[in-house]
Amino acid sequence: MTLLATEFAQWAAASFWVVSVLLLAFSTLAALVQPRIAARRATRKDQPPVSIALPVKLLENCFERAQESAFAQQYPDYEVVAASCEPDSDASRAMRAIFARHPERSTRFLCSTAKIAASPKVDNLVAPFSEAAYDTILMKDANVVLAPDELVEHMRQLAPGVGLVCAIPYCADTPNFASQIEASIVNGPHARMLYLVSCFRQGYGVGKIMLFRRSDFLRAGGFAAISHTVGEDNAFGHALARVGLRTVFSHRPVRQDLGRRSLVEVYQRQLRWSVIRRGDALLTFLFEPFNQAGPAIVAAAVAAPFMGLGPLQGAAATFMLWLVVENLLSSAKGRSLTWGAPLILVAREIVMLTVWIHAWTTNRVVWAKASFGARGDASSHKPQTSERAAVAARKEG
Template sequence: MNPAVILTWAAALYWLAAMALLVISVVGTILQPRIAARRAARRDQPPVSIVLPVKLLEDGFERTQESAFAQLYPAFDVTVSSTEGESPAVRKMREIFARHPERPARVLLSTARFAASPKVDNLYAPFMQAAHDVILMKDANVMLEPEALAEHIRQLTAEVGLVCAIPYCAKLDNFPAHVEAAIINGPHARMLFLASCLGQGHGVGKIMLFRRSDFLRAGGFDAISHTVGEDNALAKAIRRIGKRPVFSHWPVRQELGARAFADVYHRQVRWSVIRRNDELLSFLLEPICQAFPAVMAGGLAAPLIGAPPAAGVVATFLAWFALETLLSMAKGWQLSLAAPAVFIVREAMMLAVWVNAWMTDRVVWARDKVHARVAAPPAPPAQEEG
């Protein structure tokens, strides 16, 4: 058979698979809150230790961190962990403490230095010294609605060992922030929402809710210290003890503010390298979730229906863009008049990130370069003081 004909039919099959996945994932994103809510069977509300690792004082820090203190939940305390005894972020947290004297709160100095990820080092002291068995870890740039803790805890049933929330981006103050939101609210979110609809859970570290007893039984810090993808490593460790990671029916709002293109790119490379190291099949299949390869396939396959290649390119571009835009409108996610330009830049960046992720193991974390995976030494003894 003529190689050109084979290429045309291969492009057509790829186009059909990519467009079908797009449609199915859009539907899954809309249905996931209702489907996941049916699995939220827990009714008691055990005491919870909320852990807030801090490093940089970024835009919106005070608002997002104070949201942890506003939970409509009967019993919880707050522990802030920092690698610095005094910093702008720690001082701001002490100001927040003073506004909430009714809530038990403290700052722990994290002195551990054993993990590939500085974040894991920062989590050692608060995880080991938490007052309660149930721990909720929250990143500094995510906002918790007052009902969030109560809703997430409903997912932590006897057979569940880890609850994560799917992030969506908000407060987009410049063009790079819109590009990052288009990545996170677009292919990333769609695949996570679809996985949740199918009963699958994965580690997404914007928030993580778990029992310390399960964490320790799954290997504790020795199970997550080898990688900067500690969230995914924790999900795998939880599976090994016969419990499931799940996505909550309650998403989490990630506030971006103003971003720099370089920061967006480095963050996406870090996550992509983590997926290459820890979830190779998922990494290999990533291009099918992106519009650019489907647009090219649409142009190659168009002659099969008697259309010029340009028509296939334009039709695929418009269909993909329209479906994602309608999904954002249905979910109430922030959009911009520059959305077509955002879409094009996003696709170019995602392709560049995917190619770059094949060629490096050094990634940027909080402005520091680290290796994505190392042979980490054993974690310190459990009684280390923070």
């Protein structure tokens, strides 16, 4: 390599490193201040009745605790509606047993038979979204554990001009190494970037919870607007934006319990989300390496001579910077630290960079142990005269 080429590589690496470190600093600061900023924007006072929609698919370790949390809400008036495409599955039976333990609450179990979407999750949501008793709907995933005041707090964000309220997720219940890797990804770089965009009044559809008005959903195109992709949450936000409604992140993060995971499961989940981002938010996807420690460590090694350091010194210093900053942020958020943090960070960076590269080469994703195309042909879905007429659902109980 010529001297000119070497200098160019060092300048490029130094520039990359500076951008990455600045992003680390600003996103960490945003993670600390976003709850206060978002809370000041939460201006809604009334508490309309709500339908809590629970899509049911797999019976995971955290299923019962997460689904029971829907019944612990300190909210004046709400119903709980569950739906499954497999009404006789273990998860469906467990859901019915949970319903039986709560006779004080209005509940319904719906059998979803719709086949209108690229995503099986969207097909499962047709029934509860269309058959909900109330216009305001809260959908939550099966591993999301709601705090008792969570519905009250998220409702404060559904103010005029807001069409969709989501929450920044954080991972808990991580009993093995693979689940700790996924928690490091979600609680680290992913959460930091969501906190950062939220501080600038930006929001994305993140489907761990979604709070919205059905009337807004229908005005934005209903299921026809989200049926073409497995990234239905992000498509939902885009559809609402076209009718002048914003997507916002709540001031309250939402807990998702991971339970025991395999490395294959973690990789496939991260690949699914990465492929969706590549298809639906390309600019964000292109920028992702700047938010990762691995590329910054490599850049530091290349640019180290500018600072009179050796490559190993530059790489080690950058590694320690990321490790210390992220662990301090975790501590500030009240999350437990582990002596295995350095190894988890190394494994996380390998997974994230491998997933990012792999996402350029595939459109196939895995959801609920089945493989799907990330985007379907929206024109292949037959239009319906109304969303309620599109429902092929059987009420039970």
